Amino acid sequence: MPRIKVRTVFIQYGDAPEDVRREGMESVFGWRSGNQLGGEGPHGRSKYLPDGPLRRLNPPPLHQHNMPLTYPHAITQLLTLADFERKSRAHEPPDFHLRRMERLLGMLGDPHLATPVVHVAGSKGKGSTAAMIASMLSAQGMRTGLYISPHLHRFTERIQVDTLPVPDEQFAALVEQLWPDVTAIAEQGDVGRVSVFEMLTAMAFVHFRDARADMAVIEVGLGGRLDATNLVKPEVAVITPVSLDHMAVLGNTVEKIAAEKAGIIKTSSPVVVGPQQGDAWCVIRSVAAEQHAPLVDAPRQVTVAWQGAPDAGPQKLRLRGRLGDYNIALPLLGKHQVDNARTAIAAVEALAERGFRVERYAVERGLNSVAWPARAELIDCGPPAVLVDGAHNETSAHALAATIKRHFSGHSGVVMVIGATSGHDFTATARGLAELEPRIIVTESRHPKAIRAVDFAAALESDNLSVAAVARNTAEALSKARELAAPGDLIVGTGSLFVAAEVIEHVKAMTPELYPDLPGGYMQPYTTGASV
Numbered sequence: 001m002p003r004i005k006v007r008t009v010f011i012q013y014g015d016a017p018e019d020v021r022r023e024g025m026e027s028v029f030g031w032r033s034g035n036q037l038g039g040e041g042p043h044g045r046s047k048y049l050p051d052g053p054l055r056r057l058n059p060p061p062l063h064q065h066n067m068p069l070t071y072p073h074a075i076t077q078l079l080t081l082a083d084f085e086r087k088s089r090a091h092e093p094p095d096f097h098l099r100r101m102e103r104l105l106g107m108l109g110d111p112h113l114a115t116p117v118v119h120v121a122g123s124k125g126k127g128s129t130a131a132m133i134a135s136m137l138s139a140q141g142m143r144t145g146l147y148i149s150p151h152l153h154r155f156t157e158r159i160q161v162d163t164l165p166v167p168d169e170q171f172a173a174l175v176e177q178l179w180p181d182v183t184a185i186a187e188q189g190d191v192g193r194v195s196v197f198e199m200l201t202a203m204a205f206v207h208f209r210d211a212r213a214d215m216a217v218i219e220v221g222l223g224g225r226l227d228a229t230n231l232v233k234p235e236v237a238v239i240t241p242v243s244l245d246h247m248a249v250l251g252n253t254v255e256k257i258a259a260e261k262a263g264i265i266k267t268s269s270p271v272v273v274g275p276q277q278g279d280a281w282c283v284i285r286s287v288a289a290e291q292h293a294p295l296v297d298a299p300r301q302v303t304v305a306w307q308g309a310p311d312a313g314p315q316k317l318r319l320r321g322r323l324g325d326y327n328i329a330l331p332l333l334g335k336h337q338v339d340n341a342r343t344a345i346a347a348v349e350a351l352a353e354r355g356f357r358v359e360r361y362a363v364e365r366g367l368n369s370v371a372w373p374a375r376a377e378l379i380d381c382g383p384p385a386v387l388v389d390g391a392h393n394e395t396s397a398h399a400l401a402a403t404i405k406r407h408f409s410g411h412s413g414v415v416m417v418i419g420a421t422s423g424h425d426f427t428a429t430a431r432g433l434a435e436l437e438p439r440i441i442v443t444e445s446r447h448p449k450a451i452r453a454v455d456f457a458a459a460l461e462s463d464n465l466s467v468a469a470v471a472r473n474t475a476e477a478l479s480k481a482r483e484l485a486a487p488g489d490l491i492v493g494t495g496s497l498f499v500a501a502e503v504i505e506h507v508k509a510m511t512p513e514l515y516p517d518l519p520g521g522y523m524q525p526y527t528t529g530a531s532v
Contacts, residue, residue, distance in 0.1 A: 139369070384489045
């Protein structure tokens with residue numbers, strides 16, 4: 001077999017030569033379809049692939065030849081668990097409880113109790129606020145863990161220490177370390193099977209413990225009360241704005257959703273609350289009183305003393321907190337990010353009042369350097385310029401529209417690439433963006449729960465929202481957008497984080513980490529520079 005240097009290799013184990021199966025486990029993996037390599041053979045499929053029908057990949061045993069678990073194998077192993085982010089719950093029996101997670105963490109030695117925690121919930125802004133808090137604590141010199149979801153490009157993004165994702169080999173080692181306990185819980189059968197999110201959450205707690213993190217900032221996945229993260233005993237809980245979202249799971253009113261979010265409030269631990277609608281505020285205040293938890297109203301405690309004129313650069317601010325004034329050049333754009341920064345400052349000031357050292361320079365340096373991709377992020381200055389944002393409900397759509405009007409008013413028009421995933425009111429998202437008078441290109445991401453582009457377009461047309469084009473995928477949509485856009489226009493990729501992530505990948509020529517669609521599918525590609 002000739003040795004050919006390639007960037008990404010797709011091959012079936014069953015048809016690969018024995019030396020490839022033995023020596024190339026890390027760099028030659030499964031394949032999805034024929035022409036995803038750099039060259040094609042005579043029949044349209046990759047010239048590096050064997051002829052014959054496509055078969056689903058059956059990976060070799062994980063410890064073949066006593067090799068440690070590799071990152072691609074770890075992802076494959078992880079995705080054998082129930083993955084509710086990528087798979088509908090429609091055919092799953094209700095299984096919302098914390099007993100399974102409590103058992104798993106107990107078997108692992110309760111790693112969630114080994115590291116002090118800031119716990120962050122909310123409908124909007126919880127990821128941005130968590131990133132800001134973590135950035136400020138890292139700037140103080142604290143070894144800081146950050147657990148987020150979902151990821152944009154790679155699973156490793158979800159588990160970070162001092163802004164650095166967990167290395168591939170450590171991610172794989174964590175899967176290998178936890179797997180016997182995951183299997184044991186499945187065999188016990190009385191609390192159900194561990195899910196992908198529960199597994200990742202436990203991996204994060206173990207990683208932060210083993211890394212001897214001084215603090216962990218933990219973002220809630222969904223809701224709060226029954227979220228897998230909600231076994232922590234936080235130093236501070238944070239609730240960012242609550243709005244209507246995930247209503248099929250959390251409830252169809254702001255009050256019901258707020259009650260789920262308020263489930264993270266623990267006895268005697270302060271809860272920092274961002275801007276809220278009146279109904280949500282009443283619910284949160286009531287739960288805090290029941291738990292004897294000190295309540296910090298972030299908008300009242302941290303005020304805007306001065307704000308510079310808007311442009312496409314960082315937002316220049318002077319914010320006044322309980323413990324001092326802070327001069328900020330916030331790289332995240334939009335009024336909502338100013339509100340998130342105020343909430344984040346209120347949270348670290350609450351930590352300071354509990355004995356953790358957080359100084360003014362750390363607040364300023366942390367906020368000035370915070371990175372949170374795909375949130376009103378300008379990824380190409382053009383022309384035409386390209387901006388991405390993960391807005392996926394009406395509230396976030398209005399925030400994005402306001403941000404574009406405030407910071408990108410110099411652009412002559414907007415061409416919008418938009419797609420959505422199930423579980424969100426995508427027509428309400430589009431209505432929230434209609435004030436920009438965009439030319440709309442409807443598309444769909446590769447996410448298994450993506451709304452079909454033709455269905456999205458039909459829904460918009462029936463809602464009197466004109467659609468300029470329909471694209472089969474994000475790459476095609478971006479190409480159409482560039483054809484439609486004038487040099488002075490702004491192309492905006494939005495509607496879901498998954499659309500935003502794919503636009504980033506195309507613009508920046510990133511190799512995506514692909515996963516098998518559930519059920520069925522083939523192994524993701526694995527990028528390598530090795531010779532095969």
